Structure formats: C-alpha cells, structure tokens
Amino acid sequence: MATFALASWATNLTYANLTAPVIDAAVKSIYNWAGCAIGGFAQAAPQIALNTSFAAGFGGPPTSSILGLNGSLGDGTGLSFADAQVAAFVNGIASHVDDYDDTHLATIIHPSGVVASALFAIAEAESRSQGAGNRPAGVVSGEDFLTAFVAGVEAELKLGLSVYPEHYDVGWHITSTTGSVGAAIAVGKLLGLDSEHLQHAIGIASTQVIGMQAFFGSMTKSFHIGRASQGGMLAALLAQRGYTSTLTALEDQYGWLHVVSTRENASANFAQLGKGTWEIERNTFKPFPCGIVMHPTIDGCIQLYSQIIADGKSIESVKSINLRVNPEVLVLTGQTDPQTGLEGKFSIYHAASVALLYGQATPTQFTDQIVQNETVIAMRKLVNVTTDDSVAEDQAHITLTFDDDSTVEKYVEHAIGSLDNPLTVEDLKTKFIDQASRQIGSLSAEKAYNAFASIRNMTDVGRLRALF
Amino acid sequence: MATFALASWATNLTYANLTAPVIDAAVKSIYNWAGCAIGGFAQAAPQIALNTSFAAGFGGPPTSSILGLNGSLGDGTGLSFADAQVAAFVNGIASHVDDYDDTHLATIIHPSGVVASALFAIAEAESRSQGAGNRPAGVVSGEDFLTAFVAGVEAELKLGLSVYPEHYDVGWHITSTTGSVGAAIAVGKLLGLDSEHLQHAIGIASTQVIGMQAFFGSMTKSFHIGRASQGGMLAALLAQRGYTSTLTALEDQYGWLHVVSTRENASANFAQLGKGTWEIERNTFKPFPCGIVMHPTIDGCIQLYSQIIADGKSIESVKSINLRVNPEVLVLTGQTDPQTGLEGKFSIYHAASVALLYGQATPTQFTDQIVQNETVIAMRKLVNVTTDDSVAEDQAHITLTFDDDSTVEKYVEHAIGSLDNPLTVEDLKTKFIDQASRQIGSLSAEKAYNAFASIRNMTDVGRLRALF
Missing domain, CATH: 3.30.1330.120 (2-methylcitrate dehydratase PrpD)
Known part of the structure; x- marks a missing residue:
C-alpha cells in the first residue's frame, strides 16, 4: 500500500494545498538550486558530462537549458540548450558538484538537485511541445511547477525518513537513491499521470538505485545527482506511455524498501504526507560549499x-x-x-x-x-x-x-545555515549572486535571481531562461 | 586491489589469449543475443522504450541499429537506427523481454544482453566516427569485438560469483547489477582505455545499481538490461574524457561489494581471470522463453x-x-x-x-x-x-x-539447455531463425544468422547490419 499511498497523495496534491511557508521554502529551494547549477558549471565535472554527451552524439533537439551557459533563448545553435535528459544530467551534476546546495538535516538528503533538474528540463521541453495532462498546450505555470516540485521533494524526504539512518549507514548516497523516485513523481505530476501510472513510474525509478558513499570526493558524487535525475525523468515518461512495472514497487518483498534498507516505516511516513510536518520546511541552505x-x-x-x-x-x-x-x-x-x-x-x-x-x-x-x-x-x-x-x-x-x-x-552551538540559525533571504540572494556572477556575469546573475525568485508568478516556466 | 586487478586484466587481454572454446562460446553468446534482440522487438516493452525516447526528443544522429527493425543501412531517415545510447537501451530490453536469452547457471546471470547491447551500439557508432584507441579509424574488427565482449562477460560473471548467492538473495536482479560493470569494461576495452581510466569507468558503472526482483513479470525486468547497458556505456565514455571516480570502487568500505552484498570474495575470483575456468564457457542458452x-x-x-x-x-x-x-x-x-x-x-x-x-x-x-x-x-x-x-x-x-x-x-535429470544437456549448434540456429523470421522475415533472418555467426571474421563489425 505504500506505493499507492505515495502516488495517490501526489496525484491529488494541488497548489491550494500548499501553505505559505511551504511555498516560501519551495521558492528558496528552487532559486538556491538554480544558483548552484549556474555557479557549479565552472567545475570540470558538468563540462565533461556535457562534452561527452555531445561527442557521443547523445542529444536530440535542444529544448532545455544548460543553466551555467550564458546563451540566448531559442537560437537552437549553440550548447546553451540540450535535450531534456542531457540538461537534467548536466544541471544535476552542476547543482551538486560544489557541495553547496541544500540539506534536509533529518536525512542528510540534499533534496532539490535531483528533482528540480528533471522538472525544469521537462517544463522547458513541454513549453516547446504540445503540453500534457490538462494544461493548456505547452504551458507550465509557476503554480504547476511549484506543486510538482513540492510533490517530488516531499516524496523523496518521506521515503528517506522511512529508511534513515539504516539505509545511509549501509553506504548509500541517500540523496540520489531517494531522488530518482522524487524526480519521477515530480515529472509524473507535471505530466498529469493518474495514480496507477504514477505507481508504475515509481517502480521504474526505484529500481534504479544510484549512488554510494565510496565516491565522495570525486566527480562521481555529483554524477549521482545527474543520473538519478535522468532516471526519474525517464521513469515518468515511460510510464506515461504504458511501460509497466509493479504497483507495489516500494513495499514488495524484493522491492526498494527491503532491498536497500534493513528497516523501513514508509506507510507511517506516507500517512503523514500533507498532514503533519511538510519536510520541505525543514530544508536548509548551505553557507559553505563542502560536506x-x-x-x-x-x-x-x-x-x-x-x-x-x-x-x-x-x-x-x-x-x-x-x-x-x-x-x-x-x-x-x-x-x-x-x-x-x-x-x-x-x-x-x-x-x-x-x-x-x-x-x-x-x-x-x-x-x-x-x-x-x-x-x-x-x-x-x-x-x-x-x-x-x-x-x-x-x-x-x-x-x-x-x-x-x-x-x-x-x-x-548552532552552525550558520542550520535550522536554528538559518541563512536569511538576504544571505541567500548574496549566495546566488556570488555564484552566478562568476559564471554568467553580474547583470545576468541579477536577472536570473529575479526570475527564479519570482517563479511562483510565472505563466510559463519553460520561458524562464529567456529572462536572463 | 580488486578494482585494479579487474581493470588491469581487462586492459591486457588480447585476442590471442582467447582459447578456441572461449571464442566458440562468445560467438554463440553473441548470435543468441542478436536473435533474442531481433525477435524480442515484437514485444511492447522495447517498442514503448523506443517510442518514448523519440517522442521525448532523446536521440542524436542515428548511428546504431535497432536490431528488430528491418531498415536499410545508412538511410538515416527511419527508425532503424538511433544513437548509441537509445540503441543499447532498446536492444537490451528486446534481448531480455522474452526471457529467452542465456544463463550462467552458477550465478543465474544472463550475461550477454547488457554487455553486447552496449558494445554493438558503440562498435556501430565508432564505425561512423573517427575510431578510438589504437585501431584504424572507425574499424572494430571481429577479433576486437570478441575480445572486448569476453572481457565484459568474464568481468560480470566473476563479479557475480564473488557475491552469489547472498547478493541475489537480498532481492537484486544480478544480471543488471553486475551487467553495468561488464558493459563498462567491454566498451572501455573497445575504446582502448588504460587501466586507470578503466578503474574510473568501473566506479561510475558500479555506482548505478539497476534492478530488483520485485519487477519480474513486468516490463521493468527487461528495462534493467537496457538501462544497465546504457549506464555501463556512459561510464566508459565519461571515464575516457577524464571524469573521475575512485580507483577502489568495488572494494571500498562503502563501495559495490560491501553495499550490495553481505559477503564477497572478489579478489579470489579476479585472481582466476583468464587462468582457471573461463566463465563464458559455462554460459547456456535457453530453449524456452521464460524463467x-x-x-x-x-x-x-x-x-x-x-x-x-x-x-x-x-x-x-x-x-x-x-x-x-x-x-x-x-x-x-x-x-x-x-x-x-x-x-x-x-x-x-x-x-x-x-x-x-x-x-x-x-x-x-x-x-x-x-x-x-x-x-x-x-x-x-x-x-x-x-x-x-x-x-x-x-x-x-x-x-x-x-x-x-x-x-x-x-x-x-538434466533439463534441455542445461550444461549437461546443452542446445546443439543446430538447435541454436533453429532458435535464431524462428525468432528472427517472425520479426524481419526468413530471408533476412538467414542473412542475420550468417552475419552474426561469422562475426569473428569481420573486418568492421560496425557494418554488420548492412548484411541483412
């Protein structure tokens, strides 16, 4: 029942369900992610990932931004856009490579990178295509985007709580192992999947267990975020077209919860979705780019x-x-x-x-x-x-x-950036501008900050990249 | 030292090291894989996978065959070719979806699907590009192909033996969890990676743990083969361009062997690589398309x-x-x-x-x-x-x-197809022709059998698809 509970909660979630603090936390999480993805692109890891994808010929029509590249929208000629899976991969790596992103301290999950990298790339691709679900063709509003983002983040964090710390203690990189499921739910929600299709998507995502701690300190740590983002996105897209999995992927005897952890209480955690604590309100933002x-x-x-x-x-x-x-x-x-x-x-x-x-x-x-x-x-x-x-x-x-x-x-007593001593809005803006300016210049950085920080009011998130 | 031992063995392997029974087993494994990939394309799973990839715009220039589609070489217009990662994904799914492939009974690994799907797609892509390593530009000979294939298959099977049955008993789909490493080694070998780069490739592949048994009986079972094939291929391509991992990915306290199994004796198994039993000689071919x-x-x-x-x-x-x-x-x-x-x-x-x-x-x-x-x-x-x-x-x-x-x-006493009662060469041909004929017609099926069965003598495996 755990998989069903998670999928049906996500399917039924609406923007009206989101409280003001939840929306505030989601917006901060998104622009903090974007700043990290822009600034992190200076590192070798995302650049090798992008170059490899192009050199190997893995890239369809460019629909989705590589956030740290300062191209102009719609030129279709340069590397500033890629197909959605390459964009999710590269932005995912870039957003995490500096270890500067965000942290849900109760699980040590860095929640935004996997989910937002997939979701933003798909929102941009949708904006260039026929749309999906019951939205007007091609339009992903800020409210739709935030709702899908919150669904994905709550899902991965509740899933993480269900197996923490046992799952982490085995050696898994919990950010990416839960993140692929979060990304599948976020993308599936954006695509308007019903509960059964979303259960299949959860299955396809959960069977891709990406990331171990052996790779901390190498480029492979951030690879986990990019690959899990791709994996979750692919799961939702396959499920949308009728690719089958099992409806009980998480709770099955040989499914995610039992295979990757020695303990789980997912049903109890999923029963609290949207009722008790919203986990995204417990997200924190890193003041320093490291563990x-x-x-x-x-x-x-x-x-x-x-x-x-x-x-x-x-x-x-x-x-x-x-x-x-x-x-x-x-x-x-x-x-x-x-x-x-x-x-x-x-x-x-x-x-x-x-x-x-x-x-x-x-x-x-x-x-x-x-x-x-x-x-x-x-x-x-x-x-x-x-x-x-x-x-x-x-x-x-x-x-x-x-x-x-x-x-x-x-x-x-409480480190800066912790829940008891959080970064202020001003701190977060400074962090964004500092990171982004070094990569795309201060003028674009300021515009990018304004665009992402006001994402809630956008009528078409897929056109956000044109604003900076 | 396990990761180093595996990588250095693979790096040093040459065609001259392969005994006649090893070559015979490799050729049978390859044409049996090809027959399954051609015939299996009749199923919905590979077709949804292909359609999703194209609909989502995930596809670069077509370089690599979708084996079950009867297109003509080089037209560049239809769906008979895709980029290497889409081809590996779809052929991997198609080769396994009927549960008709092959089995290494000591580990219950179906060894060829993950490795061959990646390797063949890259060999075709290489044939259309500048080549790699120290081969003449663009040419992957049958001998090169067989050597890389054997390296990948031996690697995944020795890795599987190192953790079987404990790893399997947890619930992992051992074919894909070991297969991504096998595919990385095979592709890395073909690309001419040195030992250190191959160690990084093993790391990037091993951190993508694809496949649990909860999904047996659904399309997600064969998804495992396609995704692991992609994952291993990507690992080799990233490592080739300098993407870093750790040199001790398998044996690290928080690496593959310890995270996914409660027991391992990889060092002992890797010490036997190329010396004692060649695991590929213990591969068997399924007479019936099911568990x-x-x-x-x-x-x-x-x-x-x-x-x-x-x-x-x-x-x-x-x-x-x-x-x-x-x-x-x-x-x-x-x-x-x-x-x-x-x-x-x-x-x-x-x-x-x-x-x-x-x-x-x-x-x-x-x-x-x-x-x-x-x-x-x-x-x-x-x-x-x-x-x-x-x-x-x-x-x-x-x-x-x-x-x-x-x-x-x-x-x-010994089921047909088991080691003690194996399919004959004639049985294997009948199986190939029966599967392939239903999908591409009997004339092409006969040509395809002849092409794959004589792969050893080809000067450019990347042009094999033109023969049927």
Whole structure:
C-alpha cells in the first residue's frame, strides 16, 4: 500500500494545498538550486558530462537549458540548450558538484538537485511541445511547477525518513537513491499521470538505485545527482506511455524498501504526507560549499579569524588547532591529505585551515590550487580532531594554541545555515549572486535571481531562461 | 586491489589469449543475443522504450541499429537506427523481454544482453566516427569485438560469483547489477582505455545499481538490461574524457561489494581471470522463453505430451498434474494466476500447462492471449507443486493422473539447455531463425544468422547490419 499511498497523495496534491511557508521554502529551494547549477558549471565535472554527451552524439533537439551557459533563448545553435535528459544530467551534476546546495538535516538528503533538474528540463521541453495532462498546450505555470516540485521533494524526504539512518549507514548516497523516485513523481505530476501510472513510474525509478558513499570526493558524487535525475525523468515518461512495472514497487518483498534498507516505516511516513510536518520546511541552505558536517567548524574558524585580527594577533603564530566535533565528521570528512578541490570538500583538516587563513569558505577555497597551496598544507598539519558523541552535528568546539601558549576558544552551538540559525533571504540572494556572477556575469546573475525568485508568478516556466 | 586487478586484466587481454572454446562460446553468446534482440522487438516493452525516447526528443544522429527493425543501412531517415545510447537501451530490453536469452547457471546471470547491447551500439557508432584507441579509424574488427565482449562477460560473471548467492538473495536482479560493470569494461576495452581510466569507468558503472526482483513479470525486468547497458556505456565514455571516480570502487568500505552484498570474495575470483575456468564457457542458452527454473518441468511436460499422443490417450482426460521441483521454482515462479504474457513467464502453473497442451513452449505460448485462454486457465488449476531440496535446479519429477486414475511419470535429470544437456549448434540456429523470421522475415533472418555467426571474421563489425 505504500506505493499507492505515495502516488495517490501526489496525484491529488494541488497548489491550494500548499501553505505559505511551504511555498516560501519551495521558492528558496528552487532559486538556491538554480544558483548552484549556474555557479557549479565552472567545475570540470558538468563540462565533461556535457562534452561527452555531445561527442557521443547523445542529444536530440535542444529544448532545455544548460543553466551555467550564458546563451540566448531559442537560437537552437549553440550548447546553451540540450535535450531534456542531457540538461537534467548536466544541471544535476552542476547543482551538486560544489557541495553547496541544500540539506534536509533529518536525512542528510540534499533534496532539490535531483528533482528540480528533471522538472525544469521537462517544463522547458513541454513549453516547446504540445503540453500534457490538462494544461493548456505547452504551458507550465509557476503554480504547476511549484506543486510538482513540492510533490517530488516531499516524496523523496518521506521515503528517506522511512529508511534513515539504516539505509545511509549501509553506504548509500541517500540523496540520489531517494531522488530518482522524487524526480519521477515530480515529472509524473507535471505530466498529469493518474495514480496507477504514477505507481508504475515509481517502480521504474526505484529500481534504479544510484549512488554510494565510496565516491565522495570525486566527480562521481555529483554524477549521482545527474543520473538519478535522468532516471526519474525517464521513469515518468515511460510510464506515461504504458511501460509497466509493479504497483507495489516500494513495499514488495524484493522491492526498494527491503532491498536497500534493513528497516523501513514508509506507510507511517506516507500517512503523514500533507498532514503533519511538510519536510520541505525543514530544508536548509548551505553557507559553505563542502560536506555539511564540517560547517560548525568552518563557522567557528571564520569567527576566530576575525577575533584574531581584532586582538592584533597573527594566524602565523598558531601552533595547534584542536577540534572537538560530532563523530560523523571523521566518518565523512576524515581525509587528512586531499589532492583536489573535490577531495578538499571532504577534509575537515582543509576546511578548518582555509577558514582560519582566509576568513571565508567559498568555492574559491575548494579549488585544486588552494588545496595544493603550501601554506594551506602546512596549516592542515596543525589540525587535531577529537570526536565526542555529546557534540551535536551542528556544533563544534575549537581551541587554538599560539606559539606563546596562549589559547582562544570558540563554541558553535548552532552552525550558520542550520535550522536554528538559518541563512536569511538576504544571505541567500548574496549566495546566488556570488555564484552566478562568476559564471554568467553580474547583470545576468541579477536577472536570473529575479526570475527564479519570482517563479511562483510565472505563466510559463519553460520561458524562464529567456529572462536572463 | 580488486578494482585494479579487474581493470588491469581487462586492459591486457588480447585476442590471442582467447582459447578456441572461449571464442566458440562468445560467438554463440553473441548470435543468441542478436536473435533474442531481433525477435524480442515484437514485444511492447522495447517498442514503448523506443517510442518514448523519440517522442521525448532523446536521440542524436542515428548511428546504431535497432536490431528488430528491418531498415536499410545508412538511410538515416527511419527508425532503424538511433544513437548509441537509445540503441543499447532498446536492444537490451528486446534481448531480455522474452526471457529467452542465456544463463550462467552458477550465478543465474544472463550475461550477454547488457554487455553486447552496449558494445554493438558503440562498435556501430565508432564505425561512423573517427575510431578510438589504437585501431584504424572507425574499424572494430571481429577479433576486437570478441575480445572486448569476453572481457565484459568474464568481468560480470566473476563479479557475480564473488557475491552469489547472498547478493541475489537480498532481492537484486544480478544480471543488471553486475551487467553495468561488464558493459563498462567491454566498451572501455573497445575504446582502448588504460587501466586507470578503466578503474574510473568501473566506479561510475558500479555506482548505478539497476534492478530488483520485485519487477519480474513486468516490463521493468527487461528495462534493467537496457538501462544497465546504457549506464555501463556512459561510464566508459565519461571515464575516457577524464571524469573521475575512485580507483577502489568495488572494494571500498562503502563501495559495490560491501553495499550490495553481505559477503564477497572478489579478489579470489579476479585472481582466476583468464587462468582457471573461463566463465563464458559455462554460459547456456535457453530453449524456452521464460524463467529458467521452470525449464526442467517444461522439458518433461513436452516429452509427456508426445508420450500421451503415442499412447493414444487424451490430454483432456488429465485430472491432476503433480510437480516435485527445486524450492527456487516457487520462490521465483509461483504465480498461480498470471494475467499477461510477461507474468506467464514467471508462472510454473502456466508453463506446465502450455507444455502439456501445445507440446511446445515458444514465445507464442507466452502471449497475453494464451495466458488468458480458457483452456489454459483450466489446465493451470490442475497443477500442484511440491518443493524438495533434493531436486536440483535442472531436475523435475512430473506425475500426471488421468480420469481413470491411471498415471504417467516423467523424471528429468538434466533439463534441455542445461550444461549437461546443452542446445546443439543446430538447435541454436533453429532458435535464431524462428525468432528472427517472425520479426524481419526468413530471408533476412538467414542473412542475420550468417552475419552474426561469422562475426569473428569481420573486418568492421560496425557494418554488420548492412548484411541483412
């Protein structure tokens, strides 16, 4: 019944069901995703993915934006558009490659990337075709888009809650393993699938289990997001045309819930869909482009950087950096000697060092160049990490010892970006503009921000890309 | 070291390393795959997959054959060719949808579909492009093709042995979960990747875990083969252009071997690559288009059909059909009341009934029409199944009781098609021609058989499709 419960809830969801906080969270999630997809395109991973797709001849008529490319709408000639599956793949990778996206802390799912990358690409493709479901031909309104997005995000997050932490502890990358189902539901909802067809779509999506933690620190981590986005999209499109699966894909003895987890309570979670907590309201946005368990340490080190300057001390005179942190920090980010920017995103030693040296942790601090910088390498060797079960995941204790044996301490109770200390709307805008400007210029970045931030009022989301 | 061992073995493999029995097994595996891919295209699943791909605009320049479509080479206008990823997807589905392909009995892997669908599509695409590796531009010789195919098949089968049966018992569809790695190795080998790039390809392929047993009896079962084929192909193409993964994808604490299985001995298995048993020599070819655990029962029932006729008895006077079989028969094929042809392929009740009623079990006996036939339904209700651990998977005991309480019995010691009772070359040709003729006509079927059966001698496999 779990698969049916999920599909029928999604099928029946309307924009009128969405509360104001849900809409607000959805809009922030979408423009934060878009900013990450634009800015992240500077990385090699999405560019190799795009180039490979084109070189291999995997690309139909261009309908859907590669968000980080600054082309003009409708030219049909350049690489700024691709077919929907290539666009979902590349935007999905770009949106996650900086580890700068968003986090549902209760499941460690980064919810928007897989769902939005598929949904936006399909909305654009629909705008160039005959439409679907009961919408006027080719038009995906902002309200339709938000409703489908919320359906997909709630689905993946409730599914994630049903198996967390057991599923994660096995080694799965929970963002993409649940994300393909979320993307199928979002796209299926946009296409107007009925409950039975959506159940088939859930089946086709769920049997594609993408992503393991072995790949954290390599380009394959963000590949998971792009591939799961494609997989969910394909599932919805196949189901729309009558491709069959089983109606009980999730709860079947040999289906998703039992195969990928040792525990599940999906029925209980799905019964709460739209009733109790909307999971999207618990989404948070990353202030730093790296593994979220390092964020309390970075927050504290940035504060210490300012304090050292204010005190007239010198960072060069620090002789040891002692961190007391949650045990997950070493499980996920214990890399002592990273070699690439992507590896640096999973090194607590690197994160603490750049925060103390530069007073910030932006994409610039996680390039290959900075990871290989001699001063940074020397600083990483001063970092000692102690884990402590009593330290929460959004907390950190930091003690710096100077050459004269004096010390300064910093305790971060709730890291910036956490639920108790969220980024403000202004912070989110700054984050968007900073990322996007470096890739498409500040004028386009400002326009892009305005377009995505007001997506709710658009009559045709498929034409959004023309606004920047 | 497992990932390195696998990649370096594959990288170093040459045609000269292949023994005559290995080459013979590879050629049979390839033409048996091709026959299944041609004949299977009659099913709805591959046709929906193809139509969806085209309707959604997922298709670049046509380079690679849809094997079951009888187009002419190089016209570039029709649907007989697609881009390599669409072709791999559709041919993969078509080659498996009838459950008529091949089986490595030690792992229950159907080895050729995932690997050959990717490899053939890329060989054709290469023939239309600039070539790769150190081959003359655009030419994939029969020897190159066979070497890459054997590399991919040995890889997936040794990987399967490393985790069988634990991995299968969890509920994974082992054909596709290992197949994506096999396809990546085969395509990577064809593209001339070095060991390090091939390790990255293995990583990207292995993190796409496609296929669970919940979907047996639906179109999603064959989707697994097509999607895994695409996934492995994509992995090799991305790695070729520098997309990074980890060099230890399989053995990593949070990598494939540990995440998808409770046990593994990959290092031991990979150490035997090319030295001890070549797994491809243990490949078998299905005489009946359905779950292989039902084959002993079908074999026996077909023999009983002839015996009843010879004895002057009537099948209408059978009042009960008692089967004593291996326990896996009810685990995998226990469906008592199938509704579709695909479900009938996983119903021991249906299989026994059609074998007794028609004296054969070809694709015709597994159509929706026959599954819903009143006489067949009545016969299914006469079938009683008892399981017995002492009955091997290739054995069955069958007892028919007639209205006059007389009985006839049949014990099948080794089902036709099993390692101890294999299909002959003549059987395999008959199977190919029978399948292919219904789809592309007998003249083309004969030509297609000759082309694939002599693939070893071709100078450009990418031009094979022009021969039929």
